[in-house]
Amino acid sequence: MxxxxxxxxxxxxxxxxxxxxxxxxxxxxxxxxxxxxxxxxxxxxxxxxxxxxxxxxxxxxxxxxxxxxxxxxxxxxxxxxxxxxxxxxxxRPVEDVFEMRDEAVLQLFFSDQLTATALVDLARHEIALYQRRLDEYERIAARELPRHGQDRRMAPLRLGIKLAEAFREFWEEIAADPPPPTPVPDPVDGPPGRLC
Amino acid sequence: MxxxxxxxxxxxxxxxxxxxxxxxxxxxxxxxxxxxxxxxxxxxxxxxxxxxxxxxxxxxxxxxxxxxxxxxxxxxxxxxxxxxxxxxxxxRPVEDVFEMRDEAVLQLFFSDQLTATALVDLARHEIALYQRRLDEYERIAARELPRHGQDRRMAPLRLGIKLAEAFREFWEEIAADPPPPTPVPDPVDGPPGRLC
DNA sequence: CGAGACATGTAAGGGGTTACATGATTTA
DNA sequence: TAAATCATGTAACCCCTTACATGTCTCG
CATH class of the missing domain: 1.10.10.10 (Winged helix-like DNA-binding domain superfamily/Winged helix DNA-binding domain)
Incomplete structure (x- = not known):
């Protein structure tokens, strides 16, 4: 290139x-x-x-x-x-958008044989991780605010906070209301499910 | 291991x-x-x-x-x-949290010599990308909803939507109100800035 | 002046991407 | 039956990570 x-x-x-x-x-x-x-x-x-x-x-x-x-x-x-x-x-415009590539999300995707409580444990663990991450971000933000205010160098940090909050909220929803596992497909009727 | x-x-x-x-x-x-x-x-x-x-x-x-x-x-x-x-x-609890590792965000971070309009162009490009991504997600969601409803296999998709929306909103803010470049540090007074 | 921290690198291996290459089926 | 597409793989390279290894300063 x-x-x-x-x-x-x-x-x-x-x-x-x-x-x-x-x-x-x-x-x-x-x-x-x-x-x-x-x-x-x-x-x-x-x-x-x-x-x-x-x-x-x-x-x-x-x-x-x-x-x-x-x-x-x-x-x-x-x-x-x-x-x-x-x-x-x-x-140069970037063509690739973000990818989650998050291992915990992968676990969730494949978590069918996990009990609801085990799933809640995973979720709680993630919540703690993201809370810690958010604390770090807030600390950095507080430290840099006087120098950088709202300039471009600070913008990625605001995005990081937004994203970490989104993750935390997501796992909080999972913990509060763990979704049921995907029903085992009945091989008799219908084609196999799309998301498998 | x-x-x-x-x-x-x-x-x-x-x-x-x-x-x-x-x-x-x-x-x-x-x-x-x-x-x-x-x-x-x-x-x-x-x-x-x-x-x-x-x-x-x-x-x-x-x-x-x-x-x-x-x-x-x-x-x-x-x-x-x-x-x-x-x-x-x-x-097994996952210890790593997400990382942005987003090339466009990297550009933003180093965008000091970019004019505001050039920055807005980048942002608009990103907005379009994320809008397209969101459209794909919504299409997948609509297709899978009848089979998967709110089960675990659908949860990552909800997260993906949340995150793509966060990205899109972020770039919309940048486009609407492009932040100023970081002022060139005056070598005379004070230590070099933290975020450089 | 010894110990710890600071500083500076190298080596090996692996996973992932890009690119190449070809066999098998289908369809016009 | 030729072309197009579906299907199946291999090879090479490169970046990144992990681990190792050593030299230099600083401070008590």
Whole structure:
């Protein structure tokens, strides 16, 4: 897709974007920037922040400058090509919408042989998780509000809160009124059910 | 984690779960079952539905029976071990909550140099995507309602609708009232902003 | 100056996506 | 019976995760 070689994944753009915001950075600095920024909606382990800049350097999107002694840190900087890749991406409409890909939801889908109480247990567990998640979000929001107010950097956080609330409400409904399992299909009459 | 060898991913449980629901199945049948069931919240390409059963067979969770002639289809069936893995998974609390991992949200986060109108374009695009998604969900819901009513197999769909609505509303707010870019930090006073 | 924390990487393996490739059935 | 479609798989690559491994600073 890109003229030469590598494919740029969202991870690539996180790296390019953060270096653009911060200026030349070491992987370690990127890691801490991630922790302070996108981590709440896009996590990754630190090893990626060492590997991905190398890839982007090989493809000409970054340059690297390594300290000769001491910690031999690698400082990565944007090249014009990297900058332009970032700009292009920013205005390219994304075709994929979200996917739930939520393991607990998968369990629910396949939960036919679970008793109602077991299901309620799962739901309560999820409620607790989302409540905790919401608490984290609120803490971040409170911390960032004075600096970021309602600017663009805050918007994803508002979305995160919206979504976590939706999940929590969903599981609360399940816990309050656990839906019955799907009746076992009678092989005699009618075609097999659609949602199986 | 499992006693011998392989790690079971959510994909593995989709395969185990569907075979449990349908009985012995070929990958092709699994594919069509996926299309009719979990696909709307957990997609995968058909190649996985050929590879994953092989893995699960190697680990003793499935057995395979291949037709000698014709299409030489492989029919996979649950073993007791596969069945028990499924049961265990069903009651194991999931520790991971959802992650947005939404590329458009990432764009928004890094959209500082975008004009308000360009941002509105992105938002409108997203609104259209989610509207389409919602239409699909409503179509599925209408189709399945008579058979599945309010049972467990329908619950994920309700969640999907809730979430897609949350996304759509979010982008509608962005489009109606595009937030300002984050002010460029003044390097003179104060530490660098948290959300960068 | 020793211990712990901070900082910086590498290696291996796996799961998933993309792409390729071909056999079998149906239909015109 | 040829074309189109349905059906069935394989191969390669790549990103990501997990795990390992080590060096450097800082503070008591």
């Amino acid at each position: 890109s003229e030469d070689g590598i494919r740029l994944s969202p991870t690539s753009y996180v790296v390019l974007g953060l270096i653009h915001l911060r200026g030349p950075s070491t992987p370690y600095e990127l890691e801490s920037a991630v922790r302070k920024s996108v981590e709440y909606f896009w996590t990754f382990p630190h090893s990626q922040l060492y590997r991905e800049p190398d890839r982007l350097t090989a493809s000409g999107h970054l340059t690297v400058d390594q300290e000769p002694g001491g910690r031999r840190r690698k400082v990565f900087a944007l090249t014009p090509r990297g900058r332009s890749a970032l700009d292009t991406w920013l205005t | 499992s006693e011998d060898g392989i790690r079971l991913s959510p994909t593995s449980y989709v395969v185990l779960g569907l075979i449990h629901l349908r009985g012995p199945s070929t990958p092709y049948e699994l594919e069509s079952a996926v299309r009719k069931s979990v696909e709307y919240f957990w997609t995968f390409p058909h190649s996985q539905l050929y590879r994953e059963p092989d893995r699960l067979t190697a680990s003793g969770h499935l057995t395979v029976d291949q037709e000698p002639g014709g299409r030489r289809r492989k029919v996979f069936a649950l073993t007791p071990r596969g069945r028990s893995a499924l049961d265990t998974w069903l009651t």
